Amino acid sequence: MPKLPDDHCTLREHFAWVYGTLAMVHAAVVEGKIRYESLHFIIRGRFRKGYLSGKMKMRPLHDDEKTKIVHATTCCYCGRAAKLSLDHLIPQLKGGADAADNITYACRSCNSSKGPKDMVLWLASKERFPAILVFRRYLKLAARWCEDANLMDIPWNDVPDAVLPFDKRSLRVEWPSLTEHRLWPDPPDT
Numbered sequence: 246m247p248k249l250p251d252d253h254c255t256l257r258e259h260f261a262w263v264y265g266t267l268a269m270v271h272a273a274v275v276e277g278k279i280r281y282e283s284l285h286f287i288i289r290g291r292f293r294k295g296y297l298s299g300k301m302k303m304r305p306l307h308d309d310e311k312t313k314i315v316h317a318t319t320c321c322y323c324g325r326a327a328k329l330s331l332d333h334l335i336p337q338l339k340g341g342a343d344a345a346d347n348i349t350y351a352c353r354s355c356n357s358s359k360g361p362k363d364m365v366l367w368l369a370s371k372e373r374f375p376a377i378l379v380f381r382r383y384l385k386l387a388a389r390w391c392e393d394a395n396l397m398d399i400p401w402n403d404v405p406d407a408v409l410p411f412d413k414r415s416l417r418v419e420w421p422s423l424t425e426h427r428l429w430p431d432p433p434d435t
């Protein structure tokens with residue numbers, strides 16, 4: 246079992262771990278599993294190894310664009326369908342692009358509560374975790390930004406927070422149990 250990345254590991258190693266874990270969760274959720282099986286850990290291990298060796302990449306962002314068509318038009322944070330507005334997943338104020346792949350639907354309530362905060366940490370402050378497809382898009386955007394800024398091979402500890410448009414602590418956020426994950430947020434009961 247590979248070790249979790251620590252302060253001395255690079256951003257690339259962190260992304261490899263988190264994206265690999267997301268691929269593992271994604272596979273298990275799609276299969277309707279209630280616990281991880283060895284195949285799921287293999288998926289994570291394979292991605293991590295392939296990504297670090299340069300043989301594998303995150304899938305392109307246009308895959309995520311399909312979710313805007315395939316999934317119901319609802320808030321990507323809470324699942325509500327009413328009072329939707331457009332939100333920049335990586336905040337524009339922090340340097341997120343004003344481009345289609347960074348724009349999602351958010352209800353006005355989530356949009357104003359989130360503001361320019363980091364999406365993952367904002368949800369964590371509410372004891373929630375992003376839906377798999379939302380986190381996937383966020384990780385791709387964050388990784389692309391770090392690649393472009395040549396920060397991928399810098400140790401986590403040495404990457405200055407101020408330059409990042411996202412919060413690097415999101416790469417170490419605590420993951421809920423498998424049964425709590427959703428591909429897309431469930432609409433609220435009320």
Ligand SMILES: [Zn+2]
Pocket residue numbers: 320321322323324325351352353354355356
């Ligand atoms: Zn919402």
